[in-house]
């Protein structure tokens with residue numbers, strides 16, 4: 297019989313050698329045939345152990361004779377699996393978590409250490425409070441405290457503490473450790489939100505509408521494979537988080553216009569723009585990653601959109617677009633600090649150095665793609681990060697260097713108005729708005745000299 301914990305262990309071993317968590321998980325799941333419940337368990341154990349890695353290491357430090365980083369790599373991975381089940385999987389009885397972890401140690405090269413594994417996990421159980429509180433010894437320093445308790449690197453917590461109170465930063469940590477929700481965006485050129493809502497209801501999928509977003513539905517019950525939901529093949533909808541849906545509303549494209557989407561793939565926003573224009577006009581979908589553009593093409597085909605044209609290359613180098621666009625969308629590559637809940641390993645991959653590199657790239661993309669806009673036209677800058685160096689600093693520097701441009705706050709009747717700030721840009725905070733973290737700024741070119 298196939299043991300789901302062994303499968304999870306094999307995936308985690310790959311992750312600790314540098315593989316992306318989703319790639320490592322797909323690889324092991326493809327090799328075995330598992331029941332749905334076992335598949336879900338493997339997924340939960342892999343993503344959970346990666347996400348909670350810092351907390352799990354702190355437990356090994358506290359309960360082991362050696363620190364986590366001094367343990368043999370595979371043993372550390374096995375202990376992560378054991379502690380993860382004890383701390384975060386209430387459905388799994390503690391005895392089952394301990395016994396299966398001891399078994400994993402025995403079968404993966406540590407038959408002599410089963411007593412140690414057993415003793416360590418049982419000591420943890422003895423110290424767990426009645427309400428299931430994790431018995432962690434935490435430092436006083438606020439960033440380290442939140443970082444260890446909620447499993448984030450200190451530098452990310454520091455970025456949040458510079459913008460939020462301790463209590464709100466903690467709410468954000470908790471939000472980012474939840475499973476992500478799935479939102480749909482209905483394609484009004486093919487159907488209506490009422491029809492989709494009804495069709496999903498008939499398939500026993502519960503949904504709810506979302507404030508300010510006329511075409512959004514959030515799935516609130518387990519939907520199974522998304523491609524099997526009613527309306528997928530017919531192009532009635534795409535999966536797109538509600539905050540990402542705000543972006544094209546802020547751009548507000550009109551039928552017949554020329555729009556350049558400068559970082560377009562895989563096309564969530566390009567297709568939204570084409571829909572908002574009634575598929576009339578031209579949307580240039582530019583991106584430097586050809587494989588992601590192929591995905592965009594598939595999406596446009598499924599949604600039956602004709603107004604999208606693809607352009608492969610670096611948007612900092614296109615000169616053919618100068619002064620051609622009514623509107624430009626720059627949905628810039630970013631560190632993704634607003635979507636950490638969607639990628640278990642993202643918090644460990646980004647660093648302050650990658651943020652600085654991205655910030656530089658974003659500034660270059662913005663100053664170049666701004667040249668695409670006609671006099672009087674609009675540029676929307678968006679990211680799914682919450683780092684000021686990639687957001688506020690990029691816009692502030694651009695405005696300081698570009699007298700022909702001004703920031704244009706959303707109007708009171710716009711779906712984005714609820715997220716606007718006194719500086720004119722918009723910021724979606726997940727712990728306040730219950731959607732992915734996003735930053736958006738709408739800029740207007742005032743005359744033709746730039």
Ligand SMILES: C[S@@+](CC[C@H](N)C(=O)[O-])C[C@H]1O[C@@H](n2cnc3c(N)ncnc32)[C@H](O)[C@@H]1O
Nearest residue numbers: 559560561562563564565583584585610611627
């Ligand atoms: C945030 S993603 C875009 C998501 C897309 N707008 C959507 O809604 O589906 C950023 C994209 O920027 C692209 N990119 C990064 N650097 C670029 C550059 N210099 N020129 C063009 N595209 C670039 C990446 O390939 C990636 O697809």
